[in-house]
Amino acid sequence: MSADVLASRHMSLWWDGVAAPPRPPLAEDASCDVAVVGAGITGLTTALLAARAGLSVRVIDMAGVATGTSGYTTAKVTSQHHLTYARLRLTHGDSGARTYAAAMEAAKEQVATLAEGVPCDLQRCPAYVFGTRPGERTLLELETRAAQAAGLPARFDDEVPLPFSTIGGMRLDDQIQFHAVKYLLGLADQVTAAGATIHEQTRALDVKEHDAFAEVRTTQGNLRAAHVVVATLLPFLDRGLHFARAHASRSYVVTARIAGDLPTAMLQGAGPPAHSVRSVPFGDETLLMALGASHHTGGRADDSRYAAVAEFMARHWEVTTFTHRWSSQDYIPVDGIPYIGRLGHGSERVHVATGLKKWGMTGGTLAGMLITDAITGRDNPWAGLFSAERLSLVSGAPRLAGENGRVALHLVGDRLLDRGSRDLEELAPDEGAIVSFDGDLVAGYRAADSTLHAVSPTCTHLGCHVRWNGAERSWDCPCHGSRFTPDGEILCGPATEPLRRHR
Ligand SMILES: Cc1cc2nc3c(=O)[nH]c(=O)nc-3n(C[C@H](O)[C@H](O)[C@H](O)COP(=O)(O)OP(=O)(O)OC[C@H]3O[C@@H](n4cnc5c(N)ncnc54)[C@H](O)[C@@H]3O)c2cc1C
Ligand code: FES
Structure with a gap:
């Protein structure tokens, strides 16, 4: 059965049947208050919040809206980031964990607000991180206690809504899943409605910072701006050394038609192998979606990775057809906290967001909130924890x-x-x-x-x-x-x- 996965459509389900209007490249040199490089969830959220704050904004993308990792995600919008809170409690104490939780909860609700009026299949449901081996129970109980101490309404459930045996899991209610590309195209429309411009097929080559402005050199001309936001998954500017503080990790996603019950929650194994599952509306049906087989980018990558995810699905659900398969990557920060803020010491005008560790639906949205606050001079009590300049x-x-x-x-x-x-x-x-x-x-x-x-x-x-x-x-x-x-x-x-x- 898992071999059939190679007969599925080799494309992101989010892009299947969805048409995006083309947006013209930058045609000539231009200036604005905020130049955003990258039209994924990070760049578009920043652009929208900055434009709504009254700033003139231009967004450029080397390809197009949602063509990066944001269009190839599993689109779970949650504050439950695998086993994050126990680790944060150890490294940053309860106050660090509380800051992280409050920031991610706010980002999740920001998504819900921005999605109002956007038909993007948004649903509220619980999120679980579950265990399958007895040894994982202690880890999950520690995570539950740490999440509770961080102010989240987490609880440990002995029963997890999966068709196979588990040792229980941490449950967080009122989380969100949605259709990633419909949301992002809706966001792009709101960006332009707020007076900003999006240029596709425009690659940034360099950013120079001067006393009074910063300048983005692109393949289509130069963009001069008071602030530049580099929202390119990993900054292409090496001077912040973020490439040395996060590693790239790829994951494989498969969707399938199944007979029987679909998951009523978003679930992720404590792992390894840390499979994650959810259901996903597609046309007039609902499919099962699973992610797994993650590895460092540049490691062995072939169709056996898709087969491994398909085999996991077929082992636990009655799969009738595999419909889609795709893979993508994100950057994992060395200390488990995304890097959001100024590119580096002495850099007042260039802002970055990276190391979103496969939780960028909330992390990228948070980046838009924090960076807009920094640009508009609003103090944000969460900014310090996520500082992109920290060495940790x-x-x-x-x-x-x-x-x-x-x-x-x-x-x-x-x-x-x-x-x-x-x-x-x-x-x-x-x-x-x-x-x-x-x-x-x-x-x-x-x-x-x-x-x-x-x-x-x-x-x-x-x-x-x-x-x-x-x-x-x-x-x-x-x-x-x-x-x-x-x-x-x-x-x-x-x-x-x-x-x-x-x-
Ligand atoms: C398989 C997988 C599943 C995931 N599932 C989830 C999930 O369920 N929930 C969750 O919260 N997170 C998830 N994530 C993580 C999340 O999808 C990412 O963190 C998020 O999409 C990153 O968004 P971004 O806007 O920062 O980057 P991207 O979406 O990658 O956008 C960057 C954009 O920058 C453009 N760009 C790059 N370089 C240049 C340049 N030089 N000039 C111009 N443009 C440039 C690219 O074309 C791209 O459009 C997942 C990640 C993976 C890999
Ligand atoms: S050497 Fe850095 S990405 Fe290849």
């Missing part, structure tokens, strides 16, 4: 050391291991690998129609060697998550230059 040496140190050790290994080790022992011509149809071509080491791909593609394997960000992603047919960098097409074009950053073409 104590709470994040072990992961920081581990992550940067992993990156160093790729930077040096992969160059020694990638010898190109096969020739480009030897690639089978639909195979990608690091091979030799004309005496050079190349990242080669033979398409299903036998066309050969060859690009440099050296990532244009900081020089790690890319790895073939056979599930999405892309070259993915294991160091900081840049991704490229078989012809080397950028799919997502922090790289700002394509891979050099050999053929």
Whole structure:
């Protein structure tokens, strides 16, 4: 049964049957109060709140509205972020955990407010994080107590609404699930109705900060603004060093028609493997949605990841057809707290949001709220916890050391291991690998129609060697998550230059 998943539509369900109006690229140099780079949930929320605060706003996106991770999410809007509160209690005490909870609850309710009048299938339902092994019960009880101390109405339930046996889970009522792309297209309409402009197909290449203004250099002209908001999942500006303080993680999502009862809540396993499930309205039916098989970007990525999620679904539900499959990535911060705020010390005009750790429906919305407050000079008591300038040496140190050790290994080790022992011509149809071509080491791909593609394997960000992603047919960098097409074009950053073409 799980093999049938490859017959499903290889696209985000959120984009199936939804048409987005094209928005013209930036046509000439322009100026505004706030330039927002990135039209995902973070950029659009910031743009809307800033425009409603009376500021002139322009949004640019290298592709289009909701074409980044926001269009490939599972769209759970909740303050329950896996096992977050017990960890926060340890590292930041009850007051830190309370700040996090209050901020995420406010973000969730902000989504509900912004969704008013937007037909985006918004539903209120409980969220659970559940366990399947006896050892996980202690973890979940600790999480429940920490969430309660943080002010959330959490409770431990022995029974969890799943068709398989669990050891119970932490329940949080009154959470939200919705249709991600319908919400974001609605947000984009509200952004333009508030007087702001959205330019698609406009890539930001650099941001320079001056005393009186900041300037975004783009592929279509320059944008001068009092404030620039870099809402590009991970900033493409290296000077904040966020690429070294968060790692890219991919996850796989599958939807299916099932016979029998659908979940009445959003549920996530304490894991591993940390599967997450929800139901999703689609046309005149309702489907089961599951996420799993997560791994570092640049790790082994092929169709077996989809098969693993499908196998989990088929094991526990009576699947009649798998309908959609897609994958996407987000950045996981070393200390478990998103980075939201000024790019770095001495940077008064450039704001960022990253490290949303697969909870960016609330985290990205919160970023819009915090950054708009910063720009309009409103004090926000939550801003300190999320500061993008923090180093978190104590709470994040072990992961920081581990992550940067992993990156160093790729930077040096992969160059020694990638010898190109096969020739480009030897690639089978639909195979990608690091091979030799004309005496050079190349990242080669033979398409299903036998066309050969060859690009440099050296990532244009900081020089790690890319790895073939056979599930999405892309070259993915294991160091900081840049991704490229078989012809080397950028799919997502922090790289700002394509891979050099050999053929
Ligand atoms: C599989 C998966 C499931 C998830 N499920 C959930 C969930 O259920 N609930 C939840 O809360 N969170 C979830 N998340 C996380 C959430 O989806 C993300 O955190 C959130 O969508 C990030 O939004 P964003 O606006 O910051 O980034 P994005 O949506 O990625 O938007 C960034 C935009 O910037 C543009 N861009 C990038 N570089 C440039 C440039 N140089 N110039 C111009 N434009 C540029 C891109 O084209 C893109 O449109 C999930 C993540 C994944 C991977
Ligand atoms: S993304 Fe940083 S080296 Fe490739």
